[in-house]
Amino acid sequence: MSQLSFFGMQPRLWTVADLTRYVRQLLEGDYRLQDVWVAGELSNLSRPGSGHLYFTLKDGEASLRCVMWRTEAMRQRFSPREGDAVEVHGRVSVYEAGGQYQLYADAVRLAGEGAVYQEFLRLKARLEAEGLFDEARKRPLIPLPARIGVVTSRAGAALHDVLHVLRRRYPLAEVVLAPTPVQGAEAPAGIIAAIELLNQRVHPDVILLVRGGGSIEDLAAFNDEAVARAVVASAAAVVSGVGHETDFTIVDFVADRRAPTPSAAAEVATPDGAELRLAVDQAARSLAASLRRRLLQARADLRSRQVALRMASPRAQMANARQRVDDLTRRALAAVRTGTALRRAAVQGLIQTLRAVGPEAVLARGFAVVQLSPSGTVVRSTRQVRSGSHLTVRVHDGSFPAVADDGGE
Amino acid sequence: MPKAKTPDELSYEQAFRELEGLVASLESGDLPLEQALQLFERGQALAGRCSQLLEQAELRLRQLAPDDRGVPTDTDLELEE
Numbered sequence: 001m002s003q004l005s006f007f008g009m010q011p012r013l014w015t016v017a018d019l020t021r022y023v024r025q026l027l028e029g030d031y032r033l034q035d036v037w038v039a040g041e042l043s044n045l046s047r048p049g050s051g052h053l054y055f056t057l058k059d060g061e062a063s064l065r066c067v068m069w070r071t072e073a074m075r076q077r078f079s080p081r082e083g084d085a086v087e088v089h090g091r092v093s094v095y096e097a098g099g100q101y102q103l104y105a106d107a108v109r110l111a112g113e114g115a116v117y118q119e120f121l122r123l124k125a126r127l128e129a130e131g132l133f134d135e136a137r138k139r140p141l142i143p144l145p146a147r148i149g150v151v152t153s154r155a156g157a158a159l160h161d162v163l164h165v166l167r168r169r170y171p172l173a174e175v176v177l178a179p180t181p182v183q184g185a186e187a188p189a190g191i192i193a194a195i196e197l198l199n200q201r202v203h204p205d206v207i208l209l210v211r212g213g214g215s216i217e218d219l220a221a222f223n224d225e226a227v228a229r230a231v232v233a234s235a236a237a238v239v240s241g242v243g244h245e246t247d248f249t250i251v252d253f254v255a256d257r258r259a260p261t262p263s264a265a266a267e268v269a270t271p272d273g274a275e276l277r278l279a280v281d282q283a284a285r286s287l288a289a290s291l292r293r294r295l296l297q298a299r300a301d302l303r304s305r306q307v308a309l310r311m312a313s314p315r316a317q318m319a320n321a322r323q324r325v326d327d328l329t330r331r332a333l334a335a336v337r338t339g340t341a342l343r344r345a346a347v348q349g350l351i352q353t354l355r356a357v358g359p360e361a362v363l364a365r366g367f368a369v370v371q372l373s374p375s376g377t378v379v380r381s382t383r384q385v386r387s388g389s390h391l392t393v394r395v396h397d398g399s400f401p402a403v404a405d406d407g408g409e
Numbered sequence: 410m411p412k413a414k415t416p417d418e419l420s421y422e423q424a425f426r427e428l429e430g431l432v433a434s435l436e437s438g439d440l441p442l443e444q445a446l447q448l449f450e451r452g453q454a455l456a457g458r459c460s461q462l463l464e465q466a467e468l469r470l471r472q473l474a475p476d477d478r479g480v481p482t483d484t485d486l487e488l489e490e
Contacts, residue, residue, distance in 0.1 A: 144422040154472075163468065171466040172421050177486055178473050197473055197481055276425075277463055283428045284456040290435035291449040298442045 017096070024094035027101060033092040038064060038103060039111055042084045047073075055080070057088060057103070065102035066090070072106045078215065085111035116216055120223050123250060127225070132232055138256040139237040143271060145205035147174045149198035149236060151191060154179035158210040158241070158262035165266035169273055176202045182211040187221035192230040199235040206269045207236045209251060210262035213243030222249035231255055241265025363396035370394075373401065413451070416458035424462070428455040 014022075027033055040057030047053050051070030056063050066088060068076075080086055090105035131137060148166065152158045159177065166175060178198050180190030191209070198204055209231065211222070221227055222242050228250045231238045240255035241262040252258040259265035310316055355361060359369060370379040373390040385391070389404045416424055431452040435445060470486035 144425070146420060146422065163470070167468045171468045172462060174469040174471065175486075176471045176473050176483075201473055201481060201483070273463055276421075277460070280425065280428070280456050280459040280463070283425075283432050284453065286432045287428075287435060287449055287452040287456070290432065291445060294435070294440070294442065294445045 016099075020094060020096045020099060023101075024096060027092050027094060035089075035091065036103075037087055037089050037114070039085070039087045040064065042080050042086050043082060045080065045082050053080075053105075057086070065095075065100055066105050067095075067102055068105040068108070076108055078109060080108050087111055087114055113216055116220075120216075120250070123223065123225055123228075124253065127228060127250065127254065132228070133253045137232075141237055141239070141257060141269060142205045145173055145269060147176060147202060147204045148269060149202060149204035149207040150175060150177045151180060151194040151198070151207060151209045152177075152211055152262070153182045156182065156212060158182075158212050161261070161263040162208055162210060162241075162266045165263050166270065169267065170270035170276075171273070173270065176204060182221060183214065183218050184221075188224040188227050191221055191227050195230045195234050195238070204236045207234060207238045208241060208262070208265045208269060209238055209255065210241040210265050211243070212262065219243060219249050222251040225250070227251060228254045239265045239269045241268075360396065363394065366396075368393050368395045370402075416454045419455070419458060421459060421462045421466075424455045424458045428452055428459065431455070 038057055040059050040063075042055050043058055043063075044056040045053070046055070051073060053068040053070075053073045055066050055068075057066055058064075068090075087109050088103060088105045089107040090103045092101060092103055094101045127133065150159065150162055152162070154177065163175065166173060176198065178194035180194040181187045182191065195207060195209070198207055211219075216223075219242060222240075231240075231251055231254045237256040239257045239259055240249070240251045241259040241264055242249050242252060243261070257265075257268050259268045363369065371377060371392045371394065372379060372384065373392045376392070377384070379385060379391070385404050387404055391402045391404060392399050393402050413427075414423075419427070431448050434440065435448055435452070440448065472484050472486040473481060474484075476482040
């Protein structure tokens with residue numbers, strides 16, 4: 001029977017691949033395993049040429065294989081070493097070819113950093129609730145600071161960077177350094193004393209509170225509550241320039257302006273000399289242009305007044321009178337001349353009329369005037385003429401004598 | 410108006426601020442010519458002062474720190490570059 005049952009009720013036979021994939025799916029299906037922080041001691045660290053990071057996390061009882069891909073490894077601020085107590089974040093899955101479950105890590109930090117970070121978040125929330133981060137509370141920066149306080153270490157690169165920027169950009173200022181350690185146990189008290197000293201003794205227009213980048217422990221003084229309150233209490237506006245872009249500290253939040261680096265803090269606090277030069281040139285040009293306009297206007301005013309003056313002067317009035325006399329004379333002469341011409345035309349007309357009605361015109365058409373000679377009586381009737389009467393015949397171009405040879409009827 | 414200082418006595422900020430004021434007065438236009446000329450000359454001197462300061466300025470460095478006995482002391486800052 002047992003043989004039968006062996007063949008008849010065959011249990012499922014897994015392939016290794018299927019089983020491994022099944023386990024992997026089980027692990028990946030548990031959301032709690034996809035987002036975990038694990039604390040342990042780092043060991044068996046290896047970083048082959050691929051750039052991926054392989055290590056084992058151990059505590060007294062167990063160990064966990066971990067891998068961090070190259071892209072994630074490069075993003076870590078902290079480079080883990082063998083034996084470090086660390087906290088690793090990642091997701092749990094199975095490397096099927098190796099038959100191993102492991103942690104695929106995407107973040108690693110030193111143990112305790114998490115606690116420090118929690119404390120940082122608590123302080124941040126508290127100060128924010130007090131209104132210390134409010135933009136409305138913050139002082140505007142003076143556009144042309146005459147005196148710039150710098151709070152940083154005398155030895156650090158931060159001071160060098162700040163002075164380099166100020167020399168190039170805005171050498172008009174006086175810089176007063178209040179040196180202080182910026183990391184370690186003495187840093188908070190030193191920074192607070194430096195800020196107070198500057199405000200009391202130098203009255204700077206602005207204070208640059210700067211240091212280079214570092215780990216969260218290195219930046220502890222800039223996450224210190226007392227330091228933050230000293231920044232808030234400062235009479236001069238404070239520009240923070242701590243570390244590199246990704247490092248945000250409490251001081252950054254309470255500072256009147258936050259800059260990502262010491263150099264950037266120096267730039268934020270000062271105008272650019274090149275722009276100042278442009279502004280001076282621009283002002284000088286505006287000045288000249290305004291004066292030119294004003295002079296043109298004055299000249300135009302002068303000219304219009306000269307014209308008015310000339311019009312009002314006695315000489316101008318005399319000239320005016322003279323011109324009026326000339327004008328009248330011209331008009332009188334014209335009138336006389338017109339009258340004469342008219343009269344001449346009238347006479348001419350009469351002469352024409354006389355000519356038209358006189359005998360010459362009739363004679364010209366072929367008629368003749370006959371007169372008795374020598375009396376000159378015009379012959380109008382046959383009865384006036386007898387045979388042998390002497391006559392004068394006038395035609396249009398002259399006259400000739402004639403004798404009547406027969407009597408009238 | 411208080412007696413104006415000569416441009417050489419002014420800081421950059423003072424000189425530039427006065428210069429800006431003069432430009433605004435001149436641009437508003439209605440000044441008597443005599444006064445406009447005076448403002449112009451003053452403005453030119455101020456612009457000259459500003460340029461001179463920008464060209465010749467050298468960053469001045471001081472240090473304010475407690476001395477050996479803890480007394481805050483103001484000294485020139487000498488930096489080894």
